[in-house]
Amino acid sequence: MENYSRYFKQGDLIAKYLKGELSDQEREELDAWIAQSDHNQALFARLTQKSAVAGELEKFGSSDKAEAWQRIIAETEYNATNRQSYIGIRLVPYVAAAVVLLIVGVLRYPFNRQSQPTNPVAQQPIDFAPGSNKAVLTLADASKIILDDVADGQIARQADVIITKTADGQLLYGESSATASAKLSNTQPSYNTITTPRGGKFRIVLPDGSRVWLNAASSLKYPTKFMGNERVVTLTGEAYFEIIPQKNAHKQALPFRVRSASQVVEVLGTHFNINSYADESSIKTTLLEGKVRVIKTSPHQAENSTEVILNPGEQAQLTADAKRRLNLIRKVDLEETIAWKNGQFQFKDTDLPTIMRQISRWYDVKVDFQGKLPDTKFRGKISRDVPLSQIFQILQLSGINFIIEGKKITVKS
Structure with a gap:
């Protein structure tokens, strides 16, 4: 299976750009990637436009795109003249997940159009709330x-x-x-x-x-x-x-x-x-x-x-x-x-079993694997306050599928 860590790396750099957190070295790396192709330039432009983010919100149950975008503005101080405004780190949970999904998913999609999930979690009737003070x-x-x-x-x-x-x-x-x-x-x-x-x-x-x-x-x-x-x-x-x-x-x-x-x-x-x-x-x-x-x-x-x-x-x-x-x-x-202590899942070249162990403990579910485990490494950050289905939607972008039976999750590549 293809290693998708390079796409997560670029998504991480773009997310840092949007939050104004790029170091000089990371900015040089991002500029070099943008200059590699017209596709990269167009992709970068899309990921810094509010219309792209607002459109992605519909996948997360937002019925009013304008209202959802106003929530982004309120949470992130985003404005059209400042592309280094805060997007992602201070978002309400479902908006944060949408931005992560947009950055990582759009980066990967042009390279592998055939690897779409066959069993989307979004269609599953069962979801799992995140953990809490217990x-x-x-x-x-x-x-x-x-x-x-x-x-x-x-x-x-x-x-x-x-x-x-x-x-x-x-x-x-x-x-x-x-x-x-x-x-x-x-x-x-x-x-x-x-x-x-x-x-x-x-x-x-x-x-x-x-x-x-x-x-x-x-x-x-x-x-x-x-x-x-x-x-x-x-x-x-x-x-x-x-x-x-x-x-x-x-x-x-x-x-x-x-x-x-x-x-x-x-x-x-x-x-x-x-x-x-x-x-x-x-x-x-x-x-x-x-x-x-x-x-x-x-x-x-x-x-x-x-x-x-x-x-x-x-x-x-x-x-x-x-x-x-x-x-x-x-x-x-x-x-x-210490991402867990600060209310985040954070992964840097992390394998799927390690991610699923964290998910199992936090969402109180049992995890089994079916078939050969993929060797994909993941990078990214998402709030621990989102429903489990939103994390699954991100993982599905790498061709990983999930079967939910009660509190048992079966992972299939």
């Missing part, structure tokens, strides 16, 4: 609180710790007033676990003020109060951490440790992301700010590294195979790594 909090006594059902405000109290849910989907831990006795404050900490289902996410502010964004199908176990000379939490799935530096009574830094599968991540104060889903080929720890140490807790071979130190922009990958190799990747795309 989680279950398990308290120290094993009782459970469904966070998406409980009212905002104080939801529980454990000893001298008050747990509060905010309206914007956060869980906060704080100490109660002076009613807590010294005896209570010196007891062993109790532990809570917050668990997001498939199709869920949640944010939590830990007792030390550190913030955690929890992705779908994930869990975090933590004490209701950090005590002693370290702060330790346990993660399954994926989470983004912003850790607050702390010191003990002796002015010594209190390390923060995240245990996940066969590794421990040790930090003092930093921002990082851990992806430790069991169905991925490796555990990925990516550093955005500060410095962290990633420690392999179950080394199998002496020649393999047992720990690595990460600097900003680097990633540690602990393979999921029997050898459990710990590898250091010197440069990774940070925007792509």
